[in-house]
Amino acid sequence: MSKKVAYIVGGILLTLLVVGSAWAWIVFRVEDVPGQLDAMERSPDEVVVSAVGNGEDLHFASLRGHKSVIVFEGVQSMQGEEGKEVNRALYRWLLPDDVQGYIVWDGEGMRIFEEKASKFVGFFSQEVRFPVYVDFDGEVLDVFKLTKGHHGLIVLGPQGEVLMRHSGGLEASELDELRTLLDAEEPPEPPPAPPFSVAGIDNDDCRDKPCLFIFMGEPVARADIPWVEDGFEGTRTECFERMRRPEIRLAASAMRVPITKSHGILMGEVEDLDLKGWTVVSDEPAAREAFGLGPEESALVVVDTEGRLAFRETGFIPMYRWTLAVDHTGEEILREDED
Missing domain, CATH: 3.40.30 (Glutaredoxin)
Known part of the structure; x- marks a missing residue:
């Protein structure tokens, strides 16, 4: 191989390495959760997340008229335990008819996998309580100032107002606050088991x-x-x-x-x-x-x-x-x- 070709190949490999590293940083970075989330600068109405072919995209502006609880998950948060108690509670609680739940997957930088994501979301939606969407553009992180790489939670009121936004898990007192905010109830006591x-x-x-x-x-x-x-x-x-x-x-x-x-x-x-x-x-x-x-x-x-x-x-x-x-x-x- 001539020096010229070697330089060209080396330049291409270096470019791929840099681009690949930048892509990995966008997708997999984990930021530190601050003591207080930054103030919001944009309206929740601006957010649109993808149904990736499984129905209509979700426009947050259309959520007016009822309370909405939105769980924000990603590769990093799913591998940890910080959102476990929140998710368990939302799966368990009895929610009023005027409270709707949604799951938004952090797909920032992953639009190249949109076709594969469509099949995954279709399957995953059958495994969880709430419909699943994907945020390919990092809009949820940017608008609500959530922390990348962590479990996120958003509660919107009937007028589109932000009632809660949180990154990281919730403590017991915070779970009680969430339950009260959603007017949710624990399931009734189960009946006695039959003789067996x-x-x-x-x-x-x-x-x-x-x-x-x-x-x-x-x-x-x-x-x-x-x-x-x-x-x-x-x-x-x-x-x-x-x-x-x-x-x-x-x-x-x-x-x-x-x-x-x-x-x-x-x-x-x-x-x-x-x-x-x-x-x-x-x-x-x-x-x-x-x-x-x-x-x-x-x-x-x-x-x-x-x-x-x-x-x-x-x-x-x-x-x-x-x-x-x-x-x-x-x-x-x-x-x-x-x-």
């Missing part, structure tokens, strides 16, 4: 440790489950669709919840699943009858230490509902990097 016996575990055993029961509607093997080693291999769309099948969602979710603090029992036919701490037994018709389940229904049931039927849902259970169910047991859902 599942794999030798009955009502009395669940008072010692909470009980987490999975009823499989269909057999599931490891080869059926996407995104695990030796699991199902297909297109992204095929994987998303497969994870919508109730029995596959239950099996995949159980693999991410190692049982250490509860009685975890899975009833049904499974093959080669990594189920840490779970007891796997054949289907028990009497147990299904006790919890009002049909012979081929997939279901998740939790009985807490107060003897209450804390959770009972059938069919496809989105991830945020799984999270609420597991909260009653004290168990933890592993992140991808903890598998």
Whole structure:
């Protein structure tokens, strides 16, 4: 290679390195949360975030007429724990009809991935309580002066006024303030669990440790489950669709919840699943009858230490509902990097 060509190639590589570093800084930077957010200089009405092909874009000016709570998340904040309690509360609380929730993903600098983001948002929207949008232009950060790289929260009033804006997690007193601001309520006390016996575990055993029961509607093997080693291999769309099948969602979710603090029992036919701490037994018709389940229904049931039927849902259970169910047991859902 001649010196001239070497200089040209070197210049190109240096340019790519500089551009790549600048792009990475825009996308992945994490700023320090100040003691007080900077004063706003622009109107919330200016913000428009993308639905990336999954419906209409969200114009904040159109949010007038009702209260809105907006959760702002990104790659960095999702990897941490600072927004965990806020998100749990917003998933759990009963909200009045005049309060609407939205999730805005920090997509600053990532518009080149818009096509892929469309499929991800379509899938992710089915896993959470509120509709999901993407802010490719950093408008939410700029208008509301939120801190890059951290969980963000915005509450807008019926006239578009800013009632709350916050970066970072909320303490208990701040969560109470948010609940009052939204006129939200905690769910009612769950009813007593019916008399039951599942794999030798009955009502009395669940008072010692909470009980987490999975009823499989269909057999599931490891080869059926996407995104695990030796699991199902297909297109992204095929994987998303497969994870919508109730029995596959239950099996995949159980693999991410190692049982250490509860009685975890899975009833049904499974093959080669990594189920840490779970007891796997054949289907028990009497147990299904006790919890009002049909012979081929997939279901998740939790009985807490107060003897209450804390959770009972059938069919496809989105991830945020799984999270609420597991909260009653004290168990933890592993992140991808903890598998």
